[in-house]
Amino acid sequence: MTSFFDYIFMQRALLGCAAISISAAPVGCFLTLRRMSLMGDAMSHAILPGVAVGFLVSGLSLGAMTLGGIVAGFAVAALTGAVTRLTAQREDASLAAFYLISLALGVLLVSLKGSNIDLMHILFGTVLALDDAALVLLCLTATISLTTLAVIWRPLVLECVDPTFLRSVSRWSGPVHFIFLALVVLNLVAGFQALGTLMSVGMMILPGLAARFWCHTLGPMAALSVVFGLVASVGGLVLSFVWALPSGPAITLSAGGIYLASLLLGRAGGIVPRFLPGKHIHQ
Template sequence: MTDLLSPFVEFGFMRRALVGCLALAVAAPPLGVFLMLRRTSLTAEVLAHGVTPGIAAGFLIAGMSVPAMSAGGLAAGLLVALGAGALSRVTGGREDASLTALYLIALALGVTLVSLRGGAGDLTHLLFGQVLGVDDPALLLMAGVATVTLPVLALGWRPLALECFDPAFARAERVGGGAWHMAFLVLVVLNVLAAFQAMGTLMAVGLMMLPAVASRHWSRELSGLVQAAVGIAALSAAAGLLASYHLDLPSGPAIVLVAGLLWAVSVLAGPVDGLLARWRRRPHLAG
């Protein structure tokens, strides 16, 4: 118990990291659940890379300023999200193809911009984050994004759920699916930006998608999926930070690795379509 609590009791930077990661764990996984149900899980990864040139532009203008990098990242992320939809409508191509092209260009542009002024350390911070270096502005950004995300999700729960499970009925009922879809994408971009300071652009969606994918093995209901995803994300954040402290590992990758381990446990032992659950049902079905 001492090993579990002492890092957070003794060190302020560990407490900041834990609070920031818990804010991400509450807000981001529900978005990941909706992305998973829509079968657009890679959209979050695309948007995480799409914000890179905006963050890099903010860095060039104001250095390591959280407001400047966040404003630039928000503009770039929305441009990628809206631009992909516009291109697919104009050209008749698939939206995922447009997203892929835009995010590759955005990632390359962002790395190039940082390289113009910054060094290897700045590039590492951009790509991998520094969760143990979370300061007050970054912590306020994480908490603020969580504060915005949860009420908006509560208001849009029904139309977003209908769009996932019965899009034809949602269109017939005119629940405003297009408007809520855009609001949902904005929330994804905001959460990616909030995670950037801790996880970097390469792993910003780690706490969003891995717990969401793992949750499908613990519940068949939407509310249960969200609860399981949030619980797995919170456990991943706390355990990843402890592993980082005790084993001298990079904190962001440690959190993602713990989330990956919990996903593997869910695949193996989860009561819903887990490998062990399938194995137990097989003799019954054979008889």
């Protein structure tokens, strides 16, 4: 019987999704703890104009679209911070405004030169068509992301718990915040090569949200989020292979299924355990 592992393009897709899971899922855990989950979604739209400019200049060039996405992501983050500091508008409101502008501008720019197929490729990705360059980018991103998280882990955890205290005792607060934003942008830009700008955020946020229902501490939560990302990747690719479904949405829906199951059954705040009788203390 033929298995989807027998096909080279499926093996490449699995490797690419595994790299995304290892890289983006732990970053998503910190977004969840910092109550910035929607920021990940906003930033995934914010990179679109840069990707579109790279497409206009060089077509479907991996390097040009990646560089454009990184520049656009940092530009939106900087503009959001500037508006927050210089006006009375809150950060979430300014970020929402810039990501809506970015999404519309990106779609418009792609439409100027490309076809509907090009637009669908950028928005929803082509995980089954990953080439060597895309796999190298994804694996390199995973290496950079994990190494950076290991270096800034302690101050980043402290900033999640008590940012005021971190600012009072260390100069790490500002740099850690911007390094973390850089990791978010880098993972989203790398992820769009496989899952597109609209779907890449799903692999960043959903595994971390699901893991939160099973773990009380950050280390196990980050590890479990990677496992959930890998399971969602395999599950989505299997669904795509067996029922001829679009791979990117199938992977994201698999991650969504894991989240819903965790929401119901998770021992750390899931719905069902909350209604089960508690453990009795025996003397």
